[in-house]
Amino acid sequence: MSINRRGFMGRIALAAGALGPWTPKSLLADETSHPTLESASPAARQHHEHDPASSRKKGYIRPNTIQIVQQSYDLIVVGGGISGVCAAISAARNGMHVALVHERSMLGGNSSSEVRLYPEETCGFSTWVKEAGILEEMSVEERARNWEPSIEGLMNSQWDLVLYEWARRENKLHLLLNTTMREVEMKDESHILAIHAAQLGTEKGFILDAPLFVDASGDGVLGYRAGAAFRWGCEARSEYGEHLAPAEHNENLMGxxxxxxxxxxxxxxxxxxxxxxxxxxxxxxxxxxxxxxxxxxxxxxxxxxxxxxxxxxxxxxxxxxxxxxxxxxxxxxxxxxxxxxxxxxxxxxxxxGFWPYKRESRRVIGDSVLTEKDIRMPSVRPDDIAYGAWGVDIHVSGGIETRQTEPYPDPRSDANFAERGTIPYGIPLRACYSKNIHNLLTAGRPISASYVAFASSRVLPTGAIVGQGVGVAAALCKQYACEPSVIARDHAFELQQILLRQDASIPGVVNADKNDLARSAQATSSSNARLSFPESDAFHAAALPLGQLFPVSTNQLDSVELLLHSKAQTPTTVKLSLWKAQSVWDLRPTKVLTTSSATVQPQQRGYVSFPLNFHAEPGSLYFIQIGANPEIAWSLYTDKMGVPSLVPAGTTPADDPGGSMCRPLTRGKSFAMRVTPEQRPYTAQNVVTGTNRPDRWTNIFKSDPKQALPAWIELNWQKPARFNQIQLTFDTDLNRRTSLPMFRNPDCVKSYTIAVLQHGGWKTVVVEKDNYARRRVHTIEPTTADKIRVSIYETNGAMQARIYEVRVYNEERA
Known part of the structure; x- marks a missing residue:
């Protein structure tokens, strides 16, 4: 649609005349005195951001000689932080022509070298939760290239360059750096028509129109200027029944x-x-x-x-x-x-730094609002598109100038976990668009959340994966010629399945893609690993109850042995409980299925057996817990950075500081234990029946580390299948985010081939010798075959092959 710029400016002038005089104080009251702002028109808001005409000195105004560029797109993303970058790339990959408008010289926002906040360590709050998808692609590449560690304050321009390269690689993505959105032009009161922007350096102005927009500005600037309903500050406790909210609404924002x-x-x-x-x-x-x-x-x-x-x-x-x-x-x-x-x-x-790292601002209200209950006691919603995992991290009001005498309220601490700890929770699409501006999506800080929930969802990696989800939602809006609310209502399943295929993760959502031919195949392998817990000389005292979640592949649990150390001078009885777990993240105690006890001798240091004699459900997760006793300690292994992980996938160690759930011990840890009978939870079938990370099961194939590489897995169909695309998902350690320089994850497969069985013989169709990426998609010539074999010859350091997922498609070619 073409835009009449003169008409647009005329409408602003008309609105300005209708409003009459104003003062800066009235603007302050308009923006900050109410938790919800819904009534002011876009033109009124734009007028209020200019000096009042009555205060200007008279003089000659030069004619506007700025070049105005008018362009149309399928989607316009405002804000080039990592949430905006992921949204723009995701939409472009799914067929949209996208403009990414960013006011700074480099992409990345708070994570850029201009600010230097690295993508926070969500792995510190839960196990197996590192964000994958587009963010992981870029993070893996940055670590492989960068000669310096990734630490707050130390970020350099390598991250900026990777973000820039990933954006430039998309031929449907138009990048507009140094470009500030100035005005919003409305089609009607509930639809944005265009944004008006100015570009530093070129002295160009832009009028950019699209049927859809994404506000990834951090401050909710696009939504605010379009007249979107938003929240500001802390809601009163009574509004959403939130224990952590203040008694009364206030505006004590974090610094x-x-x-x-x-x-x-x-x-x-x-x-x-x-x-x-x-x-x-x-x-x-x-x-x-x-x-x-x-x-x-x-x-x-x-x-x-x-x-x-x-x-x-x-x-x-x-x-x-x-x-x-x-x-x-x-x-x-x-x-x-x-x-x-x-x-x-x-x-x-x-x-x-001269550009502050900003923690909070406006939150655009959608059809759903994330609240404290959603992030602490989550349920699965049909339109979830991403997840959050950070604790409820509300900073002390006033920051450094408060000179507080009490410690910072760390959500992970013993004192605060019971109130501020979270379980990885889904973020629904209904919280990622405006309820009253119907063609406006949101990503990053401006998504729809209460202040308490926002204190968790605000972090960079969460914003990035929300951005990827919003990008796919926008593409479906184009496909079905509808608004985001219709996608949430009618096409959420399709949205989720596309996201899973593109290496996103959504708690409780599994691969149900009818086009994935691998789902109907039987998978076999050259070998598979048994469940084995590493031992350590570091013992963790049971000052709190201690526990370990683990996978069970058999229908019987005869016993478990724990590597314990007693400092007691007399024999000590240790009691153990067993219950079933819903996921590697959900450590809320359920019905105790059986108990056991054992005597630990004075000063004993060794394995202690606990008989169970329990009839188990194969393919399930179970949790054992011992009671608190500060004289008893349990061997706790911690993975060493830069070497292959020894922590078994699909396991979680935990302690219990009190409250409704246990606290995971994170960043690559496990208690030492043995399970009888032997468990084999890492078979090849995991690559075609699971998800792309441990959640309700291990969902990963691991070869036997005692058998030297090469190792292989095969997919076998009952009748020949026709396909032209094979997708592999490898292991880049979802338990930790590394900070090491020039790093390639040692557990990731490096050298492999893919072969197909035709007419009784194997034909190699893919050869890869230097991989370090988690997800690889190989397009081959259309092929009909009985079997596919993936042969792994070398990893980047580990002794075993690891594959999370194999997908096979017969894609139509344009």
């Missing part, structure tokens, strides 16, 4: 952070505090603020309430700089911890 980067120069470097910088003369001024990692800056250099995160952005930056330099002065000149002060002598600031 914004500036990071720094310091380098070891090899010689003493003096630092003189600028007069305008803050002072931290004693350790008491930094109460509960760890500052031993001096190479990179800290999330807690955070400035917020009572400053407004949008209106006061420049003031926040100035104050955060003042605080940052004061912290650095403390480290260099006043720190009483001698090891820190001594190390810091030769360090100098290399980078100081």
């Amino acid at each position: 914004n952070t500036l990071f720094f980067r310091a380098r070891d120069t090899g010689k003493p470097i003096e630092f003189k505090r600028p007069e305008w910088a803050a002072t931290f003369d004693t350790e008491a001024d930094l109460t509960h603020r760890g500052h031993g990692f001096i190479e990179g800056g800290y999330w807690w250099i955070e400035v917020g309430h009572p400053l407004h995160p949008i209106r006061d952005n420049e003031e926040i930056r100035d104050e955060a700089l003042r605080q940052l330099l004061g912290v650095w002065d403390h480290i260099k000149n006043h720190c009483t911890e001698s090891d820190i002060r001594e190390r810091a002598r030769s360090y100098a600031l290399e980078f100081v």
Whole structure:
């Protein structure tokens, strides 16, 4: 649709005249005094962001000589953080012509080298939960290329380059950097027609129209200017019945952070505090603020309430700089911890952020609102498109300037987990579009959530996978010529199946793609691994009840043996309970199925047997737990970064700090135990009947590590199948997010071939010698065959082959 720019400006002028005089104070009240804003028209909002005409000095206005470029797309994404990047790439891959409009010079938003917040470690909150899909593609590539570790404050431009390359690789994606959205033009009160933008450097203006838009701006700017209903601040506890919400609505938003980067120069470097910088003369001024990692800056250099995160952005930056330099002065000149002060002598600031990492702003309200119950006691919804896994992470109001005397309320701590811990929860499409602007989707921070739920969903990796889901939803809107709400109502199953095929994960949703020929095949392999738990000399004291979730492949559990250490001087009776688990994440106790007890001798260090004699359900997850006893400890293994993982897939160790669920012990851990009879939960059939990660089962094939590579798996059909595409999903360790430089995951398959059986002979159709990606899609010439064989010759370091999923399709070619 062509757009009449003169008509658009005329409508703004007409609206401005109708509104009459105003003051900046009225705008402040309009935006921040109410939890929901729904009434103001787009034109009114645009007018309120300009100086009042009555206050302007009269003078000659030069004619507008800026070049105006008008372009039409299928989808326009505003905001190039990782949620916007994933949304734009996802939509382009699914057939849409997309414009990605980003106001900065590099992509990545908070994760870019301009801000340097790395994609947070959701793996610290649950097991087997690292986000896959487009985010994992880019993360794996960045680690393989980057010679520096991935740590807050240390992010460099390699991440920017990977994001830029991934966007540029999509021929249907038009990237507009240095381009700020200025105005929103409405088709009617509930549909956006176009955005108006200005590009720094080229002096061009853009009028970009599309039938669909995505607000991935972080601040909800597109939704706000279009008149979308949104929330601001904390709802009252009574509104959604949220225990963690305040008694009354307030606007005590979390603050914004500036990071720094310091380098070891090899010689003493003096630092003189600028007069305008803050002072931290004693350790008491930094109460509960760890500052031993001096190479990179800290999330807690955070400035917020009572400053407004949008209106006061420049003031926040100035104050955060003042605080940052004061912290650095403390480290260099006043720190009483001698090891820190001594190390810091030769360090100098290399980078100081000038664009704050923003935590929160507007939340656009959709047809569904995520609440505390949804993230702590989740259920499966038919239109879930992504998941969240972070705890309820509400920062102290006021940030660093509060100088609080109590520790930061870490959701993972013993004191807070019972109230702030979460179970990986689905995020529905109905929470990812505006309820009153019908062609507006959202991704990242602006999705529809209460303040409490937002404190979990706001993190970068969650925003990225929501972005991928929204991109596919937009493509289906184009396919069915409908609005997002119709996709949520009528096409959610199709949406979910496309996402699973493209390496997304949705809790409780499994592969049911009728076009996947692999689902009807029988899978066999050269070998498969038994369930084996590694041992460790590190013992975890049972100050709290301890437990281990594990897969069972047999119909009988005779006994379990636990590697225990007793510090007691007398014999100690240890009691054990067994219950069934719904998933590797869901550690809510269920009905106790059986109990057992055993005596641990004084100072004993070894395996202790607990008889069970229990009739089990094969293909299920079970959880054992021992009671609290600080004199008893259980051997706890922790995977070492950079070497193959020894933690069995589909297992979760946990403790129980009290409350309604146990707390997973994360980042690659397992308690040492033995199960009788021997369990074989890693057979080849997992690659065609499971999902693409451990959830309700192990869902992975592992070859026997005692048998040298090569290893193989075969898919066998009862009658010949015709196909032209084979998709493989390998293991890049969903239990941990690595920070190592120049890293390729050792568990990922490196060298493999794919062969097809035709007329009694094998024909090789794919040869790969240097893979390190999780998902590979191979298009071959149309083939009819009885069997497919995937042969693994080498990994990037492990002794066994691992494959999560194999899919086979007969795709129509354009």
